[in-house]
Amino acid sequence: xxxxxxxxxxxxxxxxxxxxxxxxxxxxxxxxxxxxxxxxxxxxxxxxxxxxxxxxxxxxxxxxxxxxxxxxxxxxxxxxxxxxxxxxxxxxxxxxxxxxxxxxxxxxxxxxxxxxxxxxxxx
Amino acid sequence: xxxxxxxxxxxxxxxxxxxxxxxxxxxxxxxxxxxxxxxxxxxxxxxxxxxxxxxxxxxxxxxxxxxxxxxxxxxxxxxxxxxxxxxxxxxxxxxxxxxxxxxxxxxxxxxxxxxxxxxxxxxxxxxxxxxxxxxxxxxxxxxxxxxxxxxxxxxxxxxxxxxxxxxxxxxxxxxxxxxxxxxxxxxxxxxxxxxxxxxxxxxxxxxxxxxxxxxxxxxxxxxxxxxxxxxxxxxxxxxxxxxxxxxxxxxxxxxxxxxxxxxxxxxxxxxxxxxxxxxxxxxxxxxxxxxxxxxxxxxxxxxxxxxxxxxxxxxxxxxxxxxxxxxxxxxxxxxxxxxxxxxxxxxxxxxxxxxxxxxxxxxxxxxxxxxxxxxxxxxxxxxxxxxxxxxxxxxxxxxxxxxxxxxxxxxxxxxxxxxxxxxxxxxxxxxxxxxxxxxxxxxxxxxxxxxxxxxxxxxxxxxxxxxxxxxxxxxxxxxxxxxxxxxxxxxxxxxxxxxxxxxxxxxxxxxxxxxxxxxxxxxxxxxxxxxxxxxxxxxxxxxxxxxxxxxxxxxxxxxxxxxxxxxxxxxxxxxxxxxxxxxxxxxxxxxxxxxxxxxxxxxxxxxxxxxxxxxxxxxxxxxxxxxxxxxxxxxxxxxx
Numbered sequence: 028x029x030x031x032x033x034x035x036x037x038x039x040x041x042x043x044x045x046x047x048x049x050x051x052x053x054x055x056x057x058x059x060x061x062x063x064x065x066x067x068x069x070x071x072x073x074x075x076x077x078x079x080x081x082x083x084x085x086x087x088x089x090x091x092x093x094x095x096x097x098x099x100x101x102x103x104x105x106x107x108x109x110x111x112x113x114x115x116x117x118x119x120x121x122x123x124x125x126x127x128x129x130x131x132x133x134x135x136x137x138x139x140x141x142x143x144x145x146x147x148x149x150x
Numbered sequence: 151x152x153x154x155x156x157x158x159x160x161x162x163x164x165x166x167x168x169x170x171x172x173x174x175x176x177x178x179x180x181x182x183x184x185x186x187x188x189x190x191x192x193x194x195x196x197x198x199x200x201x202x203x204x205x206x207x208x209x210x211x212x213x214x215x216x217x218x219x220x221x222x223x224x225x226x227x228x229x230x231x232x233x234x235x236x237x238x239x240x241x242x243x244x245x246x247x248x249x250x251x252x253x254x255x256x257x258x259x260x261x262x263x264x265x266x267x268x269x270x271x272x273x274x275x276x277x278x279x280x281x282x283x284x285x286x287x288x289x290x291x292x293x294x295x296x297x298x299x300x301x302x303x304x305x306x307x308x309x310x311x312x313x314x315x316x317x318x319x320x321x322x323x324x325x326x327x328x329x330x331x332x333x334x335x336x337x338x339x340x341x342x343x344x345x346x347x348x349x350x351x352x353x354x355x356x357x358x359x360x361x362x363x364x365x366x367x368x369x370x371x372x373x374x375x376x377x378x379x380x381x382x383x384x385x386x387x388x389x390x391x392x393x394x395x396x397x398x399x400x401x402x403x404x405x406x407x408x409x410x411x412x413x414x415x416x417x418x419x420x421x422x423x424x425x426x427x428x429x430x431x432x433x434x435x436x437x438x439x440x441x442x443x444x445x446x447x448x449x450x451x452x453x454x455x456x457x458x459x460x461x462x463x464x465x466x467x468x469x470x471x472x473x474x475x476x477x478x479x480x481x482x483x484x485x486x487x488x489x490x491x492x493x494x495x496x497x498x499x500x501x502x503x504x505x506x507x508x509x510x511x512x513x514x515x516x517x518x519x520x521x522x523x524x525x526x527x528x529x530x531x532x533x534x535x536x537x538x539x540x541x542x543x544x545x546x547x548x549x550x551x552x553x554x555x556x557x558x559x560x561x562x563x564x565x566x567x568x569x570x571x572x573x574x575x576x577x578x579x580x581x582x583x584x585x586x587x588x589x590x591x592x593x594x595x596x597x598x599x600x601x602x603x604x605x606x607x608x609x610x611x612x613x614x615x616x617x618x619x620x621x622x623x624x625x626x627x628x629x630x631x632x633x634x635x636x637x638x639x640x641x642x643x644x645x646x647x648x649x650x651x652x653x654x655x656x657x658x659x660x661x662x663x664x665x666x667x668x669x670x671x672x673x674x675x676x677x678x679x680x681x682x683x684x685x686x687x688x689x690x691x692x693x694x695x696x697x698x699x700x701x702x703x704x705x706x707x708x709x710x711x712x713x714x715x716x717x718x719x720x721x722x723x724x725x726x727x728x729x730x731x732x733x734x735x736x737x738x739x740x741x742x743x744x745x746x747x748x749x750x751x752x753x754x755x756x757x758x759x760x761x762x763x764x765x766x767x768x769x770x771x772x773x774x775x776x777x778x779x780x781x782x783x784x785x786x787x788x789x790x
Contacts, residue, residue: 054299061306068313076302080272084292098272122308126322133312135305139297142305148316 070147072130077101077141084140096132100143104136195221260399339624339636340672344656345398349374349664351389357660360649368395369402370649370658372666395668452476458513458525471515473525477507479535494545496525496533508533514560516567522547524570526557532572534583550581552589559603559648565610565683569690573603578615578625582694587701590693593625594632602647608654608676610686616645616659624675628685635675640667 065074066087075086075093081101086093108120123134135142197220277284292298315321347370349355355374363369373390391401454476461470469491471481477497480490497507512526521538530553539545555575562570568583569590576596579589598619606612611628612635620641623634643662650657654676660666 054296055293058293058299058302058306061303065306065309065313068310069317071313074309078292080274082272082288084289084298122312124312131316133309135309135312137301137305140301140305142302142309144309144313146313146316148320 065144068146072145072147074142074144077143079139088145096143096145100132100134101141104134104141108136258399338672339626339629339675341622341624341636341638341657341669341675343640343667344670345395345668347372347393347398347401347666347668349391350401351664354663356646356662357664357666359647360658360660360666362649362651362658369393370395370666370668372660374664393666452478452480454509457511460513460515471513471523473510473513475509475511475528477509479510479513479523479525494535496527496546509556511556512558512560514562514570516562519567524560524562526560526572526574528556530554530557530574532557532560532570532581548586550586550589552579552581552592553577555599558601561603561605563605563610564607566687566690571603571605571613573600573615576600578603578613580690580693582690582697585694585697585701587704588697590690590697591627591631598644601645602659604648604650606650606654606676607652609678610683611689612675614648614650614657616640616648618644620645620661622648622657622659622669624671626675627689628679628682638669640669641665 062074062076062085065071073086073088073092075088075096076084077097077100078084081097083093083097088096103125104120104123107123111118111120120136123136125132125134130145130147133144133146135144273279273285273288277288279285349357351374355376357372358375359373361371363371370393371390372393389404392403392405394402452472452474454474457475458473459470469481469483471479473479473496477495479494479496481492482490495507496510508527508529508531510525511528514524514526516522521536523535523537525533525535527533530551532550534547534550535545536547537545539547550572553572553574557572557574559573560570563580570581570583572579572581572589576599577593578600579592581589593615596617598617598621601616601618603613603615606614609626612624612626615623615625615634617623620639620643622638622640622645624636624638626635629635640659641661641663643665645659645661647660648657649659655671657669657671658666659669
């Protein structure tokens with residue numbers, strides 16, 4: 028009986044990101060799929076995941092832009108969160124949206140990570 | 151057992167607390183004797199009551215009873231002997247919290263703008279951010295973390311929701327574009343100070359002239375000088391400054407040796423040019439730095455301080471002209487500034503005599519009327535000149551006199567160039583080119599000299615004036631004619647100059663101590679109101695017509711007098727008749743209406759009289775008949 032054909036590792040578009048290793052597939056695949064889905068939405072320019080120290084973990088933009096966004100938005104999110112909690116300690120920041128002339132920056136904060144998406148909303 | 155509770159038990163120390171005196175009413179165990187208050191010693195009041203031992207500890211049952219006078223201490227006038235009456239009393243006896251008002255002004259806060267350079271950081275110590283392998287390894291490690299996976303899943307769903315929301319509907323769309331902005335008609339005029347630019351020099355000089363930068367209006371050039379004739383103290387700096395509005399602490403550029411009275415004028419093409427208190431106009435190029443770029447020669451330039459310069463609208467953008475109190479107006483070309491291209495002498499007798507010339511203090515030039523210009527003189531006369539006249543004598547077209555002192559400001563109305571504003575002595579006057587004998591509108595005589603004035607570039611009926619007592623007046627003659635619409639005290643010292651920005655919102659005024667204040671005017675004063683142009687033009691026309699009529703009358707009267715003196719009565723009478731016909735008709739109409747009015751009033755009064763007087767019917771009837779007769783007569787009159 029033939030064994031199950033081994034699953035070839037999926038090719039990731041960005042070489043420096045680790046390809047999905049077989050065996051650890053499922054949750055990782057979901058993460059990848061989620062991020063890809065987000066990227067494929069209409070108007071989305073780029074997205075990135077930043078950790079609590081401001082280090083970009085994953086990104087679809089170039090390095091210098093990523094670093095800039097990561098550093099600046101991380102500080103802004105911290106400030107926004109502290110503002111919300113100062114006003115009402117039982118409250119917490121769930122989402123941060125910055126609308127500018129050219130596009131909208133959306134930040135979804137978590138305890139340890141930040142998901143940042145830059146979208147050009149349809150006008 | 152009855153106990154007598156005394157205020158003081160014999161043998162026990164008296165209670166120190168005076169409140170422990172028992173003053174309650176207890177229940178009297180059946181007709182116990184009243185307590186007898188006794189004045190034992192001077193201030194001691196004793197209150198005694200009796201209670202059965204078995205009733206100790208019982209609850210208190212309160213009952214009402216009549217008020218009883220316990221103590222009555224009548225006033226003892228003999229004690230007054232120990233005091234002396236004090237009248238008046240200067241001690242306050244108000245029982246309230248004493249408070250004081252205190253103002254605090256913070257010190258000026260110096261700010262500097264700095265930038266920050268972002269460098270990648272945040273990496274843990276063992277990871278070198280420049281090494282790709284290490285960073286990749288770190289990232290892989292993080293991605294394996296379960297927390298990471300959960301977090302991303304959760305955040306992803308939230309994020310998607312928002313993205314889809316954005317794509318579904320634009321929540322920031324302008325929905326009511328078509329509606330016009332609400333008109334702010336009811337807002338009271340107001341102005342507020344935005345910024346103050348102080349002369350950084352220790353020895354304070356007067357800010358004599360201001361100019362806005364033509365593009366962007368973010369820079370202001372201020373010229374400083376000492377106005378006391380030759381009394382400038384040693385060590386007074388002769389720099390003028392260009393200020394950036396964002397930075398009031400430090401001037402952006404200093405123009406050396408530019409102690410000028412006169413405008414630092416920005417050119418449409420080139421950078422600024424001022425002219426000096428010294429008679430030679432000079433030119434600075436802000437691109438080159440702060441030293442003089444060009445300087446005219448003393449032999450050919452003015453002999454007295456130059457008080458006015460204006461750039462001309464020419465193809466090369468390098469022409470300007472200047473006026474000074476020596477009575478000359480000179481035209482210059484910047485490229486060849488050593489010699490004036492043209493000179494006109496302000497001699498109103500048209501004889502070109504410099505000795506008779508009037509000293510010029512202000513200049514006016516409107517680019518829409520390129521051949522005409524006006525000069526305001528020290529003697530209070532405005533001279534209107536034509537540049538293109540063939541002979542020099544014809545250059546002076548006409549004069550307008552009316553001020554008692556030097557005319558410090560002269561400006562045409564940007565909407566109606568036939569009318570211009572002059573500011574001098576204690577009034578501001580508006581003139582029309584048509585009426586040469588007097589101004590058509592003028593303000594009342596103020597308590598302080600007026601030093602500068604300007605029209606608002608956005609509203610034809612608004613103009614600004616500054617006074618020697620430090621107030622800035624904003625006049626709106628559509629709103630109020632006798633007083634300024636808004637009068638602001640800008641500073642304690644005298645204000646010397648004023649300049650309105652092109653959008654009509656910002657005004658800069660310079661004071662005697664070199665402080666330039668930037669004010670913002672309320673929207674109502676800087677946006678064109680509905681119908682304002684029509685109202686302003688009709689007001690100008692009406693006043694001009696009135697002045698013309700008065701002029702005509704004056705002329706007739708003068709002619710009449712001349713006629714009487716020379717004995718030519720007939721001619722004058724004919725003329726008078728012709729012109730008086732109009733007046734007579736007017737007077738006749740007026741009389742007619744007056745008569746009608748008085749009769750109507752009488753009728754009403756009589757009608758009132760008839761109603762209350764019932765008793766005097768007979769007399770009334772007679773009166774009524776009499777009235778009717780007169781009424782009929784009047785009616786007949788009216789009909790005719």
